[in-house]
Each structure stands twice: as C-alpha cells, then as structure tokens.
Amino acid sequence: MTAIPGAGQVLPAGEGAPAGPGRGPRRGRLGGWSFDTVSFFVVFLGLPLALFLVFVIWPFVQAAFYALTNWSGFTTEFDIVGLANFTTLLQDPRFVNAVGNSVMFGLFIPLITIVIALTFAILITVGGAGRGQIRGVRGSGFYRVVSLFPYVIPAIAVGIMWRLILDPSNGLVNGILTGLGLDRFQSFAWLGNVGTAMPVTMFVVVWGFVGFYMLLFIAAIKGVPSEIYEAARIDGAGRWRTSWSITLPLIRDNVQTAYIYLGIIALDLFVYVQALNPQGGPDNSTLVMSQQLFRTAFTEGKFGYASAMGVAMAIVTLVFAALVFTVNRLAGGRSERGRG
Amino acid sequence: MTSNFTTDQSNITPQPSRRSVLRAVMYTAAAVPFGLPLAACATGGGGGEEATSAAPGGEMDAKNPFGMAENTTVDAVIFDGGYGVDYVEFAGTVLAGLHAGSTVKVSPSTQIATELQPRFVGGNPPDLVDNSGAQSIGFNTILDQLEDLTDIIDAPNVEGTTIRDTLYEGVLAPGTYGDKFAALNYVLTVYGVWYSGSLFDKNGWTPPATWEEAKALGAEAKKAGKYLFLWGTEAATYYQTLAIESAIKEGGDEVRLALENLKPDCWSNDSLQATFTIMKEIIDAGYFKPGGSGTQFTAAQAQWSNKQEALLYPSGSWIENEMKDQTASDFQMKGVPSFSVTASPAMPATALHSTAGEPFIVPSQAKSVAGGKELLRVMLSKEAATNFSKTKLAPTIVKDIVPADGFGSTALVSQTEMLSAAGTDIFTFNFVNTYGMNQEQLPIWNSFLDGKKSVADLTKELQAITDRIANDDTIDKIEVS
Known part of the structure; x- marks a missing residue:
C-alpha cells in the first residue's frame, strides 16, 4: 500500500486530463486511489475472492443448508427438518460401514504410498554407490521417468485397465499365476472376495500415485545440501542411518503435505472404486462414503440426506488433517514459530 | 466516461475515498455469491409458478390430438442403452413429416438422473424423457411432476385406430403409480x-x-x-x-x-x-x-x-x-x-x-408438453413400431407387428411363442x-x-x-x- 501513493504522484494530476486516472484532480492527503490501485484490487483481490466465494464457499453453505432439509433433489419444495438427517446418519448401517471403509483407505493408502515413494526417491537421489560423489542408483533417470507413467493415466482409465487385468477368467494376473502352476487362481475373483477386494483396490490406487509422490520427494531431497550427506558419510553413517537421521527430518514438511493430500484423495476415492467395483464390492467391503452419497442423492432421490453425508465427509477429512498435523507436531516437527 | 466532457461536474462529485471504494468492492464481492446463485441456485428460482400455464397450443384435431403448436422443436432426452436412440430419431423424422415445420431434437444420455436433476429443479425439463438405465430417476421422487399419459392411450394413432386397441394386455400396469399413468413403457420385455x-x-x-x-x-x-x-x-x-x-x-x-x-x-x-x-x-x-x-x-x-x-x-x-x-x-x-x-x-x-420396459415420461413443466405426447403417439404408430422391432429384434407394446419369421431372429420368434403360450398367465x-x-x-x-x-x-x-x-x-x- 505505502508504495502506491508515491507512484500516483508521479502521474500528472492535471485537472480534466482526457485519459487521466480517476475522476478529477488528485489530492495529496490520501491520494492512493488511482485507476491502477483500484484495478489492481479488483483484479487481484476482488475477482479471486468473488470466484472463491461463488464456487467454493457458497456451495459449502448450500450443502450445509440442504443437510438440514428433506429436499428430494428434483423439486423446488422441501421442509427444514433440523438435525434429523444427522441422527439418521449415525444409525444408518450402510453409511457407518462406508465410513469404516473410507477410514481404512485413509489410513493405509497414504502410509503405503509414502513409504514406497520415499524409498524410491532416496534410492534415486542419494542411494547410489558408497564412494565418491553423492548420487542415485545406476539408471535412476530412467526409473524416474518410468515411475511417473501411471500418474499420467487418468484415474478412470487406471480403474478400467486394472479391472481387465484382474478379470478372473481372461485377466493378466490370473493368467500369469495359473501359468506358474498355481491352479487355485483359476477364475479367482480378486475384486469379488471380501479378503482381497480392499487390498487390491488399495494396490491400484498406490500404483497410480507412487510415481508422482516419488517425484515430489526427489525434488525435496535435491534441496538438501549434499555437504550434509558427505559429512554424515565421513562420520561413518550408512544408507539406513542417512535416510532415517538426515533425509527424513529434513523433508518432513513435504512428507506431511503428501500425507494430507493422499489422505484427502483416499477419503474420496470415488473414481477408483466406481471403476473397480461399482456395486460396492463383495459384502460392501469397498463401498466408500462418496459412493454412498452419490447413490443416496441420485438413485434414492434424497439430496437433503446426501448433503448431510457430504458434511460428515468434510468433517472426517478435517479431523484427518488435524490428526496428521498433531502427530507431526508431537513427533517434533516444525512448530508455527519456526523450526523446532 | 462522461466526466471527460463535464469536468466541472466531477469537481462537485465527492471523491471516492479509499474506505468507500474498499467497502464497495467488499459489498460487491459479498453480494455476488448471494445474488448470482439466487437466480441460478438449486431451489431459489424455479419455474413452478408457470407450470399451469400451458404452452400456446395449436389447434386440436385427429391429426394433432394434443394441439402441438406449429414449428415446435420437441426436446427429447433418451437413454442411450441397449436399444440406442435411433428409433426415437426415426419417429422424429416421421413427426417432422406429419407436421411441416416442427422437428425433434434427440439428445442421448446414459446418466439420466445426474443430467436432468438441475433441469427438473430449474423448471425447464425436456418434453420427453426415456427414464431408463442404472442412473434413472426414482419414480417416487418425480411422480407429481409428470403428466398423466392416459390421453395418449385414448388418442387415435397415426393410422387412425385408437391406440388403446393396438396394445398388448397389461402393458400399462408398470407405468401406473397409484391412479396415475405416469410412464409409457415402450418395449415389451x-x-x-x-x-x-x-x-x-x-x-x-x-x-x-x-x-x-x-x-x-x-x-x-x-x-x-x-x-x-x-x-x-x-x-x-x-x-x-x-x-x-x-x-x-x-x-x-x-x-x-x-x-x-x-x-x-x-x-x-x-x-x-x-x-x-x-x-x-x-x-x-x-x-x-x-x-x-x-x-x-x-x-x-x-x-x-x-x-x-x-x-x-x-x-x-x-x-x-x-x-x-x-x-x-x-x-x-x-x-x-x-x-x-x-x-x-x-x-x-x-x-x-x-x-413393458423403457419408461417414457412427459414432465408437466416441459416447454412443449403436447410435443412430447405427440412424439410418443408417433412412436406408437405402426411404422415406428415396426422399425423398432425390425432393427432392435425386440417387440414393442404394439401388437401384431412382428411377422412369423421374427425378422430372421430366433430369439424374437421364441419371445412371441412364449407370449402366446402364456396367454393370460403373465x-x-x-x-x-x-x-x-x-x-x-x-x-x-x-x-x-x-x-x-x-x-x-x-x-x-x-x-x-x-x-x-x-x-x-x-x-x-x-x-x-
């Protein structure tokens, strides 16, 4: 703000200047309201704020409001029913089951993805030969490119592709397993058994995301000065020790961000489960909150109740983010005031 | 900018202070989300109040029993499933031939509920919908927004026979909810x-x-x-x-x-x-x-x-x-x-x-209710029904369409045989x-x-x-x- 009045004074403030900024003469006291300033505010503050309010905040407010109604979704009429939708929600075994499944996905998908991505990232950047310059394993550039391939494929294509690969009769997986002489995998339904459906779904999601998060961690590790690694190596630290005591603490903020992003993805997961097991999996073992929400809204025509599910989903996601922050803080991570 | 020419005026006009401009920006920003969506908002607007005023109709006679206005474009959203949409397009061509100037716009869809939900709420649903498939709209949610289609059944078909007399027994039952005949199921399954x-x-x-x-x-x-x-x-x-x-x-x-x-x-x-x-x-x-x-x-x-x-x-x-x-x-x-x-x-x-399957519905708030009904009437004509059975190898609710050779399909012959063997035990x-x-x-x-x-x-x-x-x-x- 303070720099702008100065800039304004440079402009000729002549009375009635045809193309002059603002309307009329400029007075020195406040003097900051040039066309520049106003347009700057409109473009850089007003517009984004308006877009944010219209497309982010307002739908939230709407959803929260509809959560208190019995709106069917296809009429203009509805009654306000207060918190009835939420009390029903807590007793709805289908939704409780969906929350349980989502929480399982939310726990395991980020964990597995990050462990694998981090391992690969360390191998590619600093896991190479124990002598000489700090570098990754041989051929790391190739691995880096290849591992990003799955992330380039759209989620729905990943889902459909894996569904074909996992097809019991004609799929690649069972083809290889029976080819190896494991006859019990003849027509084995990976996505149709309670014991395997959820792990296989997790595997597909992890497969899709590992490459991207690996790249994220590679960028973070590249930011760590190599002198630190050299010093550690001179002190006799091995690969495990450097990874655990140097790499991980120095990129923990990236890990935390990745954890939250992946958690939000895993708590939604609509596209993947809808492609792999559209009907909710064996005994509804892969049915997630977003799927149940969609079904309630569009098949059962209960938009009010579905909005309540949406609000519940938002709460679960926020609780998840808060948990990740707390755990990171308790484990000695960065505090608000700076590095601790 | 009028101020360019009336500079004196601009002197009198109070200067916008920083605070007032900032406030104005804030008001605008705050008003936008409340004002804009109110018009487009899910339940704020709606055309409910106009529902009763029927679209300006044409003259009613045997050739145009529902009084479809001239030069109507019938808006039909058809489930693009096992039967495709070309049979409705065929009927649309027939309709255009019967009523010079009018046309039919067929939009295929596989997501009927998600695609039409905003149109139902907004009060501008299509004239005719094939509400079918896994993503169809549950009938108990939209029942009171649908036309009763009994007048189609009592109207003469394109060939001049009353439509009711050309249909198989019991085919109206699946589309009847309580005492309202809300959906005309076109295909006999x-x-x-x-x-x-x-x-x-x-x-x-x-x-x-x-x-x-x-x-x-x-x-x-x-x-x-x-x-x-x-x-x-x-x-x-x-x-x-x-x-x-x-x-x-x-x-x-x-x-x-x-x-x-x-x-x-x-x-x-x-x-x-x-x-x-x-x-x-x-x-x-x-x-x-x-x-x-x-x-x-x-x-x-x-x-x-x-x-x-x-x-x-x-x-x-x-x-x-x-x-x-x-x-x-x-x-x-x-x-x-x-x-x-x-x-x-x-x-x-x-x-x-x-x-009977493939439920066709005519929403009461549609722009041309008569057009939706007229298209259904054309679909029930001998010509359109024959076209359907011939290309889809399935019977419609219109009887005496499938010949003895079933257009060369053993399955179609077998269906006709099962139907006649069952008699009234259906x-x-x-x-x-x-x-x-x-x-x-x-x-x-x-x-x-x-x-x-x-x-x-x-x-x-x-x-x-x-x-x-x-x-x-x-x-x-x-x-x-």
Missing part, C-alpha cells in the same frame, strides 16, 4: 432363461422346465467341460429375478404381493426358500462358473454367448440385442420361461414374467426398481452365487433391506394389488 439352439441340438439336450431338470443338465454340462450358469458382478441379481419368478410360479400371487408390499418375512416364503435351496445345491455342485463376482457383466455374458462356456443365462429379452456383436455365429438364441420348482406349481409351466413385479434396491442386493447375490453364503444368510440379508425400507417413513410406499 420377456424374462426367461436363454440358450443356444444349435448347441443344444448338437448335444441332444433339451432346455429344462424345472429346477431338478436344470440340475441334471448341470451334470451333463460338466461332462462336456462346460458350466450350467455364469454371472457378472453387476448382473448378479438376474438370478434373484429368476428365483422370484420361480417362486411366484410355485406359490402364486401371494408370493408376489408379499414381496411387492414389503411384508415382514416375505423372503422366508416356502416357495422362495425351495427355489433358493435348489439354487444353492446347483452352486455347491460347481455348476456355476467361478469368478463371476469379479467379472464385468458384459464380459461374463460374452463367455456365454461367444465362448459358450456355460449353457444357460437368465435375463430379459434385451440380451440378444445387447450381445449382438459378441455372439457366436449360428448361436440360434432361444428362450424358455423360468423354471418351476415342483411338477405341480400354482401357475402353469408356461406362465411368463413379462413387462406376471411382473416392480419392488426392486420402485425402491431402488438393486444396488444393495448385488453384493449379497454375488456372495451367494460365489458359494460363500448359505440360504439362511441370503434370506436374512434380503429381508433386512426390505424391512429397512418398510420401516423408513420418509420413503413413499406404493401399494400393489
């Missing part, structure tokens, strides 16, 4: 068990009429290195349909009404239990191809129609058209009515589950669709067909769904008699 005529002839097999015969055929199939049945994960409930059909044939109307009206213990009925039990025996004997719960349903169906790994498949008559490109040459698809449980069922062995049931139960029933059936559930588990879990809906006061119940 025959449910049965389908098989390959050529394969059965070659092996000297006969299609079973009872479940015991089916079980015996299962043993034959096993000897030939094949399975009796197979299924796909999204279509596991086809076996529920088959079981309910057998039970209704066995126990009569009482079984059907108990299920339709969500009665307690309706799934524990003796006839249903007997059907479930013998199905379970067939499952345990290994006559079902394993892995169905992880197989996409059209891929599974192709294992029957193309690879012929299983002998029988229970389905509606859309199966022939659905698998047209994936059927072995000289397959000769034929059907038999669902099996009886014992040799002396309540209904004869020829009794048939048949109903039944149907709607509770699964009315209350949107299918999604919840699918996982249960997948596990049962996989051999992981006992008959008792199956019964208990299906009953739990029925009970939950019966006890939920927020769901409108439709009494069936």
Whole structure:
C-alpha cells in the first residue's frame, strides 16, 4: 500500500486530463486511489475472492443448508427438518460401514504410498554407490521417468485397465499365476472376495500415485545440501542411518503435505472404486462414503440426506488433517514459530 | 466516461475515498455469491409458478390430438442403452413429416438422473424423457411432476385406430403409480432363461422346465467341460429375478404381493426358500462358473454367448440385442420361461414374467408438453413400431407387428411363442426398481452365487433391506394389488 501513493504522484494530476486516472484532480492527503490501485484490487483481490466465494464457499453453505432439509433433489419444495438427517446418519448401517471403509483407505493408502515413494526417491537421489560423489542408483533417470507413467493415466482409465487385468477368467494376473502352476487362481475373483477386494483396490490406487509422490520427494531431497550427506558419510553413517537421521527430518514438511493430500484423495476415492467395483464390492467391503452419497442423492432421490453425508465427509477429512498435523507436531516437527 | 466532457461536474462529485471504494468492492464481492446463485441456485428460482400455464397450443384435431403448436422443436432426452436412440430419431423424422415445420431434437444420455436433476429443479425439463438405465430417476421422487399419459392411450394413432386397441394386455400396469399413468413403457420385455439352439441340438439336450431338470443338465454340462450358469458382478441379481419368478410360479400371487408390499418375512416364503435351496445345491455342485463376482457383466455374458462356456443365462429379452456383436455365429438364441420348482406349481409351466420396459415420461413443466405426447403417439404408430422391432429384434407394446419369421431372429420368434403360450398367465413385479434396491442386493447375490453364503444368510440379508425400507417413513410406499 505505502508504495502506491508515491507512484500516483508521479502521474500528472492535471485537472480534466482526457485519459487521466480517476475522476478529477488528485489530492495529496490520501491520494492512493488511482485507476491502477483500484484495478489492481479488483483484479487481484476482488475477482479471486468473488470466484472463491461463488464456487467454493457458497456451495459449502448450500450443502450445509440442504443437510438440514428433506429436499428430494428434483423439486423446488422441501421442509427444514433440523438435525434429523444427522441422527439418521449415525444409525444408518450402510453409511457407518462406508465410513469404516473410507477410514481404512485413509489410513493405509497414504502410509503405503509414502513409504514406497520415499524409498524410491532416496534410492534415486542419494542411494547410489558408497564412494565418491553423492548420487542415485545406476539408471535412476530412467526409473524416474518410468515411475511417473501411471500418474499420467487418468484415474478412470487406471480403474478400467486394472479391472481387465484382474478379470478372473481372461485377466493378466490370473493368467500369469495359473501359468506358474498355481491352479487355485483359476477364475479367482480378486475384486469379488471380501479378503482381497480392499487390498487390491488399495494396490491400484498406490500404483497410480507412487510415481508422482516419488517425484515430489526427489525434488525435496535435491534441496538438501549434499555437504550434509558427505559429512554424515565421513562420520561413518550408512544408507539406513542417512535416510532415517538426515533425509527424513529434513523433508518432513513435504512428507506431511503428501500425507494430507493422499489422505484427502483416499477419503474420496470415488473414481477408483466406481471403476473397480461399482456395486460396492463383495459384502460392501469397498463401498466408500462418496459412493454412498452419490447413490443416496441420485438413485434414492434424497439430496437433503446426501448433503448431510457430504458434511460428515468434510468433517472426517478435517479431523484427518488435524490428526496428521498433531502427530507431526508431537513427533517434533516444525512448530508455527519456526523450526523446532 | 462522461466526466471527460463535464469536468466541472466531477469537481462537485465527492471523491471516492479509499474506505468507500474498499467497502464497495467488499459489498460487491459479498453480494455476488448471494445474488448470482439466487437466480441460478438449486431451489431459489424455479419455474413452478408457470407450470399451469400451458404452452400456446395449436389447434386440436385427429391429426394433432394434443394441439402441438406449429414449428415446435420437441426436446427429447433418451437413454442411450441397449436399444440406442435411433428409433426415437426415426419417429422424429416421421413427426417432422406429419407436421411441416416442427422437428425433434434427440439428445442421448446414459446418466439420466445426474443430467436432468438441475433441469427438473430449474423448471425447464425436456418434453420427453426415456427414464431408463442404472442412473434413472426414482419414480417416487418425480411422480407429481409428470403428466398423466392416459390421453395418449385414448388418442387415435397415426393410422387412425385408437391406440388403446393396438396394445398388448397389461402393458400399462408398470407405468401406473397409484391412479396415475405416469410412464409409457415402450418395449415389451420377456424374462426367461436363454440358450443356444444349435448347441443344444448338437448335444441332444433339451432346455429344462424345472429346477431338478436344470440340475441334471448341470451334470451333463460338466461332462462336456462346460458350466450350467455364469454371472457378472453387476448382473448378479438376474438370478434373484429368476428365483422370484420361480417362486411366484410355485406359490402364486401371494408370493408376489408379499414381496411387492414389503411384508415382514416375505423372503422366508416356502416357495422362495425351495427355489433358493435348489439354487444353492446347483452352486455347491460347481455348476456355476467361478469368478463371476469379479467379472464385468458384459464380459461374463460374452463367455456365454461367444465362448459358450456355460449353457444357460437368465435375463430379459434385451440380451440378444445387447450381445449382438459378441455372439457366436449360428448361436440360434432361444428362450424358455423360468423354471418351476415342483411338477405341480400354482401357475402353469408356461406362465411368463413379462413387462413393458423403457419408461417414457412427459414432465408437466416441459416447454412443449403436447410435443412430447405427440412424439410418443408417433412412436406408437405402426411404422415406428415396426422399425423398432425390425432393427432392435425386440417387440414393442404394439401388437401384431412382428411377422412369423421374427425378422430372421430366433430369439424374437421364441419371445412371441412364449407370449402366446402364456396367454393370460403373465406376471411382473416392480419392488426392486420402485425402491431402488438393486444396488444393495448385488453384493449379497454375488456372495451367494460365489458359494460363500448359505440360504439362511441370503434370506436374512434380503429381508433386512426390505424391512429397512418398510420401516423408513420418509420413503413413499406404493401399494400393489
């Protein structure tokens, strides 16, 4: 703000200047309201704020409001029913089951993805030969490119592709397993058994995301000065020790961000489960909150109740983010005031 | 900028202070989300108040019984499923020929509910909708926004005969909710068990009429290195349909009404239990191809129609058209009515589950209600109905359309034969669709067909769904008699 009045004074403030900024003469006291300033505010503050309010905040407010109604979704009429939708929600075994499944996905998908991505990232950047310059394993550039391939494929294509690969009769997986002489995998339904459906779904999601998060961690590790690694190596630290005591603490903020992003993805997961097991999996073992929400809204025509599910989903996601922050803080991570 | 020419004026106008501009920006920003969406908001606007004022109509006469205005463009959203949309486009061309200046715009859709939900709320729904497919709109949610279509049935068709006289018996029942005829179901669907005529002839097999015969055929199939049945994960409930059909044939109307009206213990009925039990025996004997719960349903169906790994498949008559490109040459698809449980069922062995499908609706708030109705009237003409049966190899609700050779389709001939053999012993049931139960029933059936559930588990879990809906006061119940 303070720099702008100065800039304004440079402009000729002549009375009635045809193309002059603002309307009329400029007075020195406040003097900051040039066309520049106003347009700057409109473009850089007003517009984004308006877009944010219209497309982010307002739908939230709407959803929260509809959560208190019995709106069917296809009429203009509805009654306000207060918190009835939420009390029903807590007793709805289908939704409780969906929350349980989502929480399982939310726990395991980020964990597995990050462990694998981090391992690969360390191998590619600093896991190479124990002598000489700090570098990754041989051929790391190739691995880096290849591992990003799955992330380039759209989620729905990943889902459909894996569904074909996992097809019991004609799929690649069972083809290889029976080819190896494991006859019990003849027509084995990976996505149709309670014991395997959820792990296989997790595997597909992890497969899709590992490459991207690996790249994220590679960028973070590249930011760590190599002198630190050299010093550690001179002190006799091995690969495990450097990874655990140097790499991980120095990129923990990236890990935390990745954890939250992946958690939000895993708590939604609509596209993947809808492609792999559209009907909710064996005994509804892969049915997630977003799927149940969609079904309630569009098949059962209960938009009010579905909005309540949406609000519940938002709460679960926020609780998840808060948990990740707390755990990171308790484990000695960065505090608000700076590095601790 | 007028200020350029009236500079004196601008001196008088108070300067916008920083605060006032900032405030104005804030007000605008704050007002935008409240103002803008109010017009477009989900429930804020709506055209409800105009619903009663009918669109300016043309003159009503026998050639234009609903008074469709001149130069109307009929807006039709058609489910793009097994039957495609070209049969409506065909009818649209006929309509354009009958009413010079008017046209039909057909928009295909596979997501009827998600696509039309905002249009229903906004008060500008299409003139005609084929509300079909997995993403169709539940009828109990939009019933009061739909036109009663009785006047179409009482109107003369394009050839001049009253439409009611040209239709099969009982085809209006599935679209009637309470006393409102809200949906015209266009396609006649025959449910049965389908098989390959050529394969059965070659092996000297006969299609079973009872479940015991089916079980015996299962043993034959096993000897030939094949399975009796197979299924796909999204279509596991086809076996529920088959079981309910057998039970209704066995126990009569009482079984059907108990299920339709969500009665307690309706799934524990003796006839249903007997059907479930013998199905379970067939499952345990290994006559079902394993892995169905992880197989996409059209891929599974192709294992029957193309690879012929299983002998029988229970389905509606859309199966022939659905698998047209994936059927072995000289397959000769034929059907038999669902099996009886014992040799002396309540209904004869020829009794048939048949109903009209593809529900066409005309929303009351549509721009041209008359246009939607007129398009339906044209679809019910001899010309359009013949075109449908010829290209889709399925009968419509218009009778006397399919010739004796069934346009060269063995399945179509077999449907006509089953229909005439059944005579008046035709039944149907709607509770699964009315209350949107299918999604919840699918996982249960997948596990049962996989051999992981006992008959008792199956019964208990299906009953739990029925009970939950019966006890939920927020769901409108439709009494069936």
